[in-house]
Amino acid sequence: MRYILFPGRHHLVTDFQVRHLTALVAAHPGADIVWAITSADHGGTQRNPFPGSRRLGLVEAVAASAGLPSLTFLIANRRPKVDFAHYVIEEIRTQTGGTVAMTPANTLVACSTPAVIADYEALGFAVDTVELGTDEARPWDVVEAVIAAGDAWAQAPTVASAIHPVAADQFQRYGLAAAVQQIYADPLIDSDDGDITVTRDYATYRAAFEDNAWRKVSEFAHAVRPGRVVDVGCATGQTIKLLAERPELFESDFFGVEVARPLYEICQQRKSNGEFGDANVYFHQRNVMQTRLFEPDSLDTVITMALTHEIESYLGRAELLEFCSRVFAMLRPGGVWINYDVVGPAGREEEVLVEFPTDDGAATGELAGLSTRARFEKFAHDFRRDEGDGITYATSTGSASDGSPLIRLTRGALYEFLAKKDYIDSWYSEAHEAFCFFTPDEWVEVLEAAGFTMTRDTRPIRNPWLIENRFAPAARVYRQDDDGTLVPDEWSWTNVLLIAEKPA
Structure with a gap:
């Protein structure tokens, strides 16, 4: 064989792997080990804690110390597909301008993952199963032991008995153990691929963020103190x-x-x-x-x-x-x-009466085709349902226009819906997030209690485009006077700019 293809994410190399690869090279004189480092463009996630460049460095250090004739290639991540084995072969051939062209006739695949083994066998490759069917620890078993062991990771039995010494040195030298432990201790990441939520449409999120950034930055750029500036x-x-x-x-x-x-x-x-x-x-x-x-x-x-x-x-x-x-x-x-963020309206706990359109869509069916009234009812059901927060509302008799019933709910609950009702593609992500938990005054109280002094630039902000194009067309809002008269409710602010100074 000319090549021994060793595909994997390669976050760690075990002593057994090095011994096994050494034996394979001895059995196939002149063969090069081709390390295909997959998901190489991912890092900082639970599935891929280390970036591809750092994994490549680890692999090359181990291979050099062991005298393994090796070629290393970074392979970008792809969603699971049946032709992934073909993709790896062709990606390496392309990266080398055709000089490393692996075929079933010249290549042995070394792999212990059953699904990946099946992919290569379907292409006609012979496969050596490495750890599969043995009691030897696989690399990710050792990574998990590192995570569990904390600061004493190097002495943990699974780690000490399995990790290759050069890999252990790389973990120590570059702080890889601490890095993976931090990632797995992070409560903000709720998916193994590093996304804050699995239901967010990031293309839509990016467009909305970048379109509005210039307007928001213009509100506070003068307050930025030069030096070390962090955008969290x-x-x-x-x-x-x-x-x-x-x-x-x-x-x-x-x-x-x-x-x-x-x-x-x-x-x-x-x-x-x-x-x-x-x-x-x-x-x-x-x-x-x-x-x-x-x-x-x-x-x-x-x-x-x-x-x-x-x-x-x-x-x-x-x-x-x-x-x-x-x-x-x-x-x-x-x-x-x-701090520039969404905020609760004035009198967020006060009740208002709302008339939602019913003639702009269907009463039932797909979300995108629902009327505003029907969409509100769905949102009230979905809003922070897992947390048990929910939106409570009631139907009120009488109406300010066509005689249909009004919806009675708090002003804060209304603004939660109006701010999110158009995010169809990320509905469940938006329905999970609370916007109106503080008013601007409540924010000021929290920050002053933390030790800050508020500057005079701190203020609520009313986004006129949002009010005119998203809020007003979707709801007629009233408050009720003491005598029962319905009075149009003025639109409140939508955001807050908080500029808080740490006293000198």
Whole structure:
């Protein structure tokens, strides 16, 4: 055989694998081991904690120390498909300009994963099953033992007996054990591929975020303190891009922290494309509550846009308050936290009466075809159902227009629906998130309790486009006077800009 193809994610190499590969090379003199490092464009996730470049370095260090004749290739991630084996073969052939052309006649595949074995056998390749059918630990078994063992990972029996010494050195040298342990301890990631939620449409999210970033940044750019600037939950990096173009911030260091893999990858791609010019821009894939990157009293500005409501929604009130304390601790005296987010309306607990259109869609059927009234009823059922929060409403007799019944509910519940009703493609993600848990005044109370002083730029913001194009066409809203008269309810604010300073 000319090649021994060894496909896998290769987060770790075991001592058994090295011994086994050495024996295969001895049995096939002149053969090269072809390490196909799959999902190489993913990293920082539970499924792929280490980026492909770091895995490649580990593999090459192990191969060099063991004297294994090796070729290493990074293979991009693909969703599961029956032709993945064919894809790997062709990707390597293409990367090498045709010089490494593997066929059943010249290649033995070394693999212990039954589904992958079946793919290569279907193409006619002979397969050596490595650990399969033995008591030897597979690499991911050892990674899981590292995760479970904490700081004493190197002494854990499964790790100490299985990991190749050079792989252990790589784990120690580059902090890989601590990295994977942090990723698995992160409560914000609820899928093994690093997404904050499996129901979010990131293409829609990106378009909405970037379209609105310039308007939001213009509201607070003057308040950014130059120096070390961190955008927590930076999404696609658009806020950093806009700020880095401002002359007064040219000498600043910008750090974008993003937990969701799809968004983090967009940031890195934009950086590679040169979209941030020569600004000092760095991206870090991590939940800021888990990272050790920023020391206390080390930052001049922390920016959060559309983030705090996600902390409240996915982690709860205690974590939100802890986040506020963490931001305060990271800032230098005189530093500022700029928080731009959705917010509850004035009098969010007061009841209003609402008339929803019924003639703009169907009463039942697919979500996209429902009338506003029917869509509201579905939202009331779906809203934070797993948490038991829900939306309570009642039907009220009488109407201000056509005699149909009105809906009685709190103003906050109404704004929850109106802000999200058009997100059809990410309905369940949006229905999980709470927007109206604080009013602007309640936010100020929370931040002052954390030690901040609010600047005069802190204010509620009313988005006129949102009101005119999303809210007003979907609901006629009334409040009831003491004598029972229905009075049109004025539209409240939709967002809040909080600029909080850490006292010097």
